[in-house]
Amino acid sequence: MSSATEIAAAIRAGQQTAVETLEKSYSSIAARDEEINSFLHLTKSRAQAQAAVIDAKVAAGEDPGPLAGVPVAIKDNMCTRGEPTTCSSKILEGWRPPYDATVIGRLEAAGAVIVGKTNLDEFAMGSSTENSAFGPTRNPHDTTRVPGGSSGGSAAAVAAEFVPLSLGSDTGGSIRQPAALCGVVGVKPTYGAVSRYGLIAFASSLDQIGPFAANVTDAALCLDVISGHDAQDATSIPEALAPTLPSLNDGVAGMRIAVIEELVGEGIDDDVCARTNEAADALAAAGATVERVSIPATIYGLAAYYLIAPAEASSNLARFDGVRYGQRVDGENVAAMNVATRSAGFGDEVKRRIMLGTYALSSGYYDAYYGKAQRVRTLIANEFAAAYENFDLLLSPTSPSTAFEIGAKSDPMALYMCDVCTIPSNLAGHPAISVPFGFGDDGLPVGVQVLAPMLDEAKMFRAAKVLEGAAPIPKAGA
Amino acid sequence: MSDPLDGWEIVIGLEVHVELATKTKLFCGCANMFGDEPNTNICPTCLGLPGSLPVPNAQAIDFAMKLGRALNCTVSPSIFARKNYFYPDMPKDFQTTQYEEPTNENGYVLLPDGMSIGVERAHIEEDTGKSTHLGEGGRIHDATATLVDYNRAGVPLVEIVSRPEMHSADVARAYVAELREILLATGVSDARMEEGSMRVDANVSVRPAGSDELRTRCEVKNINSLRSLGRAINYEARRHVDLWTNGEEPKQETRHWDEDGGRSTSGRSKEDADDYRYFACPDLPPLHPTQADIDAIDAAMPALPAGRRTALAAAAGVDVCDTTLTVERGLDDLVIAAIEAGADPVEAMKHADQNLSDGQGQLSVESFVALLAMDADGQLSSTQVKTVLGELVATGGAPADVAATMGFEAMNTSELENLLDGIIAESPDEWTRFVEGDRKVQGFFVGKIMKATQGNADGKVVNQLMTQKASGEHL
Numbered sequence: 001m002s003s004a005t006e007i008a009a010a011i012r013a014g015q016q017t018a019v020e021t022l023e024k025s026y027s028s029i030a031a032r033d034e035e036i037n038s039f040l041h042l043t044k045s046r047a048q049a050q051a052a053v054i055d056a057k058v059a060a061g062e063d064p065g066p067l068a069g070v071p072v073a074i075k076d077n078m079c080t081r082g083e084p085t086t087c088s089s090k091i092l093e094g095w096r097p098p099y100d101a102t103v104i105g106r107l108e109a110a111g112a113v114i115v116g117k118t119n120l121d122e123f124a125m126g127s128s129t130e131n132s133a134f135g136p137t138r139n140p141h142d143t144t145r146v147p148g149g150s151s152g153g154s155a156a157a158v159a160a161e162f163v164p165l166s167l168g169s170d171t172g173g174s175i176r177q178p179a180a181l182c183g184v185v186g187v188k189p190t191y192g193a194v195s196r197y198g199l200i201a202f203a204s205s206l207d208q209i210g211p212f213a214a215n216v217t218d219a220a221l222c223l224d225v226i227s228g229h230d231a232q233d234a235t236s237i238p239e240a241l242a243p244t245l246p247s248l249n250d251g252v253a254g255m256r257i258a259v260i261e262e263l264v265g266e267g268i269d270d271d272v273c274a275r276t277n278e279a280a281d282a283l284a285a286a287g288a289t290v291e292r293v294s295i296p297a298t299i300y301g302l303a304a305y306y307l308i309a310p311a312e313a314s315s316n317l318a319r320f321d322g323v324r325y326g327q328r329v330d331g332e333n334v335a336a337m338n339v340a341t342r343s344a345g346f347g348d349e350v351k352r353r354i355m356l357g358t359y360a361l362s363s364g365y366y367d368a369y370y371g372k373a374q375r376v377r378t379l380i381a382n383e384f385a386a387a388y389e390n391f392d393l394l395l396s397p398t399s400p401s402t403a404f405e406i407g408a409k410s411d412p413m414a415l416y417m418c419d420v421c422t423i424p425s426n427l428a429g430h431p432a433i434s435v436p437f438g439f440g441d442d443g444l445p446v447g448v449q450v451l452a453p454m455l456d457e458a459k460m461f462r463a464a465k466v467l468e469g470a471a472p473i474p475k476a477g478a
Numbered sequence: 479m480s481d482p483l484d485g486w487e488i489v490i491g492l493e494v495h496v497e498l499a500t501k502t503k504l505f506c507g508c509a510n511m512f513g514d515e516p517n518t519n520i521c522p523t524c525l526g527l528p529g530s531l532p533v534p535n536a537q538a539i540d541f542a543m544k545l546g547r548a549l550n551c552t553v554s555p556s557i558f559a560r561k562n563y564f565y566p567d568m569p570k571d572f573q574t575t576q577y578e579e580p581t582n583e584n585g586y587v588l589l590p591d592g593m594s595i596g597v598e599r600a601h602i603e604e605d606t607g608k609s610t611h612l613g614e615g616g617r618i619h620d621a622t623a624t625l626v627d628y629n630r631a632g633v634p635l636v637e638i639v640s641r642p643e644m645h646s647a648d649v650a651r652a653y654v655a656e657l658r659e660i661l662l663a664t665g666v667s668d669a670r671m672e673e674g675s676m677r678v679d680a681n682v683s684v685r686p687a688g689s690d691e692l693r694t695r696c697e698v699k700n701i702n703s704l705r706s707l708g709r710a711i712n713y714e715a716r717r718h719v720d721l722w723t724n725g726e727e728p729k730q731e732t733r734h735w736d737e738d739g740g741r742s743t744s745g746r747s748k749e750d751a752d753d754y755r756y757f758a759c760p761d762l763p764p765l766h767p768t769q770a771d772i773d774a775i776d777a778a779m780p781a782l783p784a785g786r787r788t789a790l791a792a793a794a795g796v797d798v799c800d801t802t803l804t805v806e807r808g809l810d811d812l813v814i815a816a817i818e819a820g821a822d823p824v825e826a827m828k829h830a831d832q833n834l835s836d837g838q839g840q841l842s843v844e845s846f847v848a849l850l851a852m853d854a855d856g857q858l859s860s861t862q863v864k865t866v867l868g869e870l871v872a873t874g875g876a877p878a879d880v881a882a883t884m885g886f887e888a889m890n891t892s893e894l895e896n897l898l899d900g901i902i903a904e905s906p907d908e909w910t911r912f913v914e915g916d917r918k919v920q921g922f923f924v925g926k927i928m929k930a931t932q933g934n935a936d937g938k939v940v941n942q943l944m945t946q947k948a949s950g951e952h953l
Contacts, residue, residue: 079529092528099522101529200528205760234533234762312760315560318571319526323626334566334624361562361755370757 001028004070004164004218008111011058011069018054018069022047022113025071029116029162037137038147038156040076041084042116047071050113057111065111067225072107073157073166076117077124078209079198080104087200088132089122091345092326101198102233103167103209103226110225115163118153122347123317124174124202126150127418128409131349136406139182140476141444145403148178148418151212155182158212159476165222166212171202172305173398173422175210176434180398180447183436183474185219185464186212188422190455191429192237194223195230201316203309204235206426216435216468220244220461237455244461252463253287255392260451262298263396263421271440272397279437279448280395282470283463293387293394297380301423304380306416307360307373308427313350314357320345352412381428388453393463396421398447402440421449431457435464437471445474487687488715489695490650490680491642494657495635496667497605497675498541504604504634505532505574512673516627524632526569531761534558538634539581541666542602543767544775545636546582548664548782549597553772556581556602558762563752567607567626575603575637577756581765587640587660588784589652590802596641605633636666642681642692647708654678654704659783659806671703678707682714684722693718694728698742700735710735714742786810794823804830807837815843821850833867840874841867849877859936862886886934891943894927894935898943901926913948920944 001024002010010016026042033039057064074080077087079097081104086092104114121131129137129152137152139145140160147156151168155178158166168175170188179186187210194209201207211222227241259280264273284290322328322341329344331337346354360369387394398421409415425432431454434447448467452460500510506523522530546553559577580601586594607628611621638657644650658676661669669676683695696718698710718728733742781789783805790801790810794817804810809830816826829850834841849870853863858881869880901923902909912919923944927935 077529079527085528087528095528097522097527097529099527099529197531198529201761203760232533233531235531235760311757315562315572315755315757318562318564319528319569321564321566321571323566324525324569325527335564338564358755361757363753363755366755366757 001025001161001164003215004067004213005221007070007164008066008068008221011054012063014058016069017058018051018064018113019048021069022051022071022115025115025163028160032160033162035138035143036140036156036160037135038118038153038160038162039073039116040086040088040119040134040153043080043083043114046080046083047113047115050108054111054113065109066221067107067165068111070112070165071115071163072112072222073115073118073154073163074104075120075151075154075166075168077120077169077200077202078103078167079200080114080117084117085200086117086134087123088120088134089345089347089350090133090327091320091341093133095326097198099198102195102230104198106226106228107167112165112225118151118157118166120153121150122350123200123313124150124169124171124207125313125349125353127173127177127415128404128406129153129178130406131347133347138406139403141183141474142403144405145444146181146406148181148399148403150174150178151186152178154212155179155184155186158182158184158214161214161476164214164218167209167226168212169199169202169207169209170422170426171206171208171309172426173419175212176422176432176447176449177399177418179212179434180436180445180449181403183445183447183476184212184214185216185436185468186210186434186447187219187223187457188425188432189223189227189457190237190241190431191426192235193227193241193431193455193457195228195233195236197230197232201312203312204316205312206305206309208426215473216461216464217245217248219433219464220248223457239455241455242458244458247458248461248465250462251286252283252466255283255288255459255463256291256390257283257288257393257395257463258291258293258387258391260298260394260396261292261294262296267400267417267420268397269401269440272399272401272446275438275440275446276395276397276448279467279470282467283395285470286466288463290395291391293391295380295383295387295424297376297383298424300376301380301427302416302420304373304376304427305419305423306356307369308377310353310357311360311370311373312357314354314361317346317350317354349412377427380424384424384428384430385453392452392456392459394451396449396451398422398434398449402442402444402446425451430454431460433460433464435467436474437467439474482716482719483684485687486684486715486719487689488645488647488711489642489683489685489692490644490711491695492640492644492650492653493679493681493697494638494640494654495677495679496545496638496661496669498538498634498636499665499667500535500537500541500634502535502537503632504535504538504602505632508632510633511629512675514629516625516629519629520631524569525628526571526631532574534762534765535634538602539765540775541634542581542600542636543772544664544779545661545666546585546600547772547775547779548660549582549585549587549600549638551582551585551597551600553582553767553775555579555767556765558602558759559756560759562755565606566624567609567628567631569607569628569631573604573606574759574762576601579764581767587653587656589649589656590787591652591799593649595643595649595653598639598641600636600638603635603637605630605635607631647711650680650711651704651708654707656783663780663782665780677701680707680711680714682711682718683728684715684718693722694730696728696730696742697732698735699732699745702737706735706737709737709740710742713740717742790814793817794827796823796827800827807834809834809838812838812841812843812846816847816850819843819847821847822854825850825853829863829867833864834871836871839871841870842874845870845875845877852877852881856936856939857881858886859934861933891939894939895943897927897930898923898940898947901930902947912944
């Protein structure tokens with residue numbers, strides 16, 4: 001499939017229609033998604049109507065926008081009016097939101113066509129998309145392997161070339177890690193740069209929506225469309241994010257970039273470390289000064305994250321009580337109904353995190369767990385801020401390993417370790433991007449991560465673009 | 479019969495929930511409206527639908543700070559917190575409130591008798607929906623079904639928490655009455671207890687008189703009027719005294735006031751109470767009011783009841799505690815202006831308290847002053863003054879015109895004298911007794927004259943005439 005940039009250009013120029021583009025997308029999904037399981041639901045009639053509107057606009061001489069006719073897949077934790085939105089959970093099976101998430105409106109206003117909703121780890125809790133009530137998604141590069149997670153469906157849909165663009169959400173790495181494992185580009189923007197309105201919350205202070213794309217330019221194009229202040233999200237930053245597209249090809253000459261020392265050693269596979277060092281060399285070759293920096297608090301990120309995120313989740317997920325929407329399992333009174341509904345509706349990992357979070361917030365334990373985790377969070381943010389006094393950007397692997405076998409990591413702790421490189425950006429609220437950079441010893445894609453200070457996405461994209469040019473983009477199309 | 483509370487002191491702290499009279503709800507644009515068709519003022523946010531987010535309502539924050547300043551609180555930067563517990567009428571299964579850093583802290587309420595009651599905090603929170611439990615008991619435990627109206631969910635509340643500094647039901651009632659006056663004066667709430675826009679929970683305990691310990695308290699809920707408040711406190715205090723006296727002790731719990739039964743019944747026990755797992759709400763940035771914001775609120779603050787009472791007491795030369803009624807009725811400005819325009823303070827206060835129970839209406843200061851003068855001059859009888867005053871309140875105008883229209887031409891003194899002479903001639907024995915100092919027969923003559931004039935004579939003038947005549951005969 002062509003890139004989003006090419007598709008939009010062709011449709012705007014009248015060389016191709018949105019309707020035929022959509023048909024192509026759906027036929028590729030029909031051909032291979034039974035195997036991949038990236039989509040939970042296709043929003044066909046809505047997509048066809050939107051495609052027809054785009055074509056009519058072109059015919060009328062109007063510009064449908066920068067994403068004219070581009071098929072986009074949406075992680076199924078973002079609300080789509082009248083269309084199923086499940087978070088891959090039985091507890092929301094059958095629920096159709098009465099409203100669209102802000103990002104959906106922005107995409108459609110830019111001409112994009114929403115083709116369907118993608119699979120995820122239930123409520124975005126996981127790193128493999130195995131924790132879905134509707135079955136695991138498979139990695140298009142090797143279908144015995146996981147695509148990463150939690151936005152595994154959105155990553156796989158781009159890697160399998162079903163769509164050129166998709167949206168994911170990233171709470172501790174849920175966009176970047178699957179992007180790395182599926183050999184695509186994934187962006188976690190600055191916290192507050194993209195509206196969370198309509199994103200079903202996992203951990204509100206960490207969640208951020210961002211794009212997946214097959215290349216850096218498409219990711220920049222999509223981010224520029226979905227970012228911007230939203231009055232419906234009180235955590236939305238007031239200033240608009242500087243557009244990333246105009247400076248995309250400005251290179252990294254003169255930039256000071258550092259590899260995070262703690263993330264290229266113990267606990268990270270050798271082949272992944274090697275690709276990361278090669279990426280550093282590529283940036284140096286393009287004119288950047290590349291050094292190493294130690295950010296010691298990085299290693300505490302995982303522990304802090306697995307207290308803060310479950311704590312917020314325990315509160316955010318309380319509303320799934322069977323009273324107003326979704327699944328209900330009756331009981332002899334309201335409390336019994338609540339318990340029966342939640343026991344039947346949530347999967348094990350969700351229950352595990354609700355219990356963890358409930359415990360971390362409990363009176364008598366709050367200071368030792370949640371309170372201390374918040375202090376670690378501040379420490380990490382401060383150490384990153386200090387590093388950014390000396391460096392424009394930081395570099396690290398995205399994931400400690402390439403894609404692993406489905407079922408290989410049955411121990412929750414082993415899975416939690418997948419997020420060690422990505423979590424610090426969420427805790428600090430900073431942006432980061434994962435770019436494919438070569439392959440591991442197993443021939444599977446490796447991703448490297450470029451990290452930037454708050455609101456410095458434009459600079460981050462310039463480095464990503466340089467890396468993209470220095471390594472082949474992996475192909476997993478059928 | 480000795481008072482069972484003899485030897486004991488009641489300790490009362492009140493938690494008063496006030497619905498703010500904002501146009502829209504605390505975190506969404508839905509109308510804040512009492513009494514609409516159930517579940518019509520709702521949206522994804524106040525229903526807590528997945529993916530929805532709260533955005534603070536600037537008017538609600540402003541009203542809350544205004545109330546805080548009216549309660550003499552310090553207004554500080556504050557944080558919204560989540561109070562987590564499950565309840566069907568609470569859409570998100572947590573309530574957004576303020577916990578560790580509330581907007582308003584450390585204030586006080588000055589009661590008419592000069593007593594000051596400490597206000598620990600006055601924090602902002604969202605209301606829940608309203609449950610109606612079908613079935614005999616009307617409570618969730620024995621309900622056959624529960625209906626939930628989410629129109630109220632997300633309505634802005636301020637919870638005013640007093641210090642446990644009240645020691646009688648009367649003081650508690652005075653405190654709530656004063657709060658109500660402050661709410662009405664600031665306009666931040668309509669403060670209607672019967673509609674639930676002002677809800678009072680009473681924390682009650684008792685201790686031996688003279689002790690300063692704090693014993694186990696019970697929180698009494700479902701108090702819907704000032705009368706209920708007094709009854710509930712006294713009932714609860716007596717219950718505690720009985721328990722302590724019998725060697726038992728009260729259980730810390732929430733109790734439900736049953737107004738018809740005149741008793742409180744046990745609700746949730748606090749021993750197995752929920753752990754609310756408070757934490758800062760990650761969806762809502764902290765509030766940072768600037769000193770300029772606070773100064774602007776202070777500058778725009780209307781005169782508050784305590785200040786108005788002091789001003790009226792000074793102008794009228796009365797005790798502050800005698801000004802409560804006048805201020806409650808909003809007649810203090812009228813009385814002060816009348817006094818400044820030369821009216822007699824005692825008469826002005828008397829008429830305001832006795833004859834203006836429905837307020838000032840169309841009555842102007844000038845007319846009030848003029849009417850008081852006509853009264854003092856004896857141009858109108860006291861019945862006529864009342865009637866004219868009623869007419870001035872209803873339709874306005876000048877008292878002389880109103881009196882003329884109503885046919886209240888003052889009966890002049892010589893006409894009255896003739897009338898009196900006639901009555902004296904008919905009743906010489908009674909007159910002799912009067913002249914000899916028996917004042918009890920005075921009413922006999924006044925009554926006769928009133929009957930003859932159909933009440934249009936001024937009793938005071940009649941009294942004067944009789945006294946003059948009697949002293950003349952004496953000489």
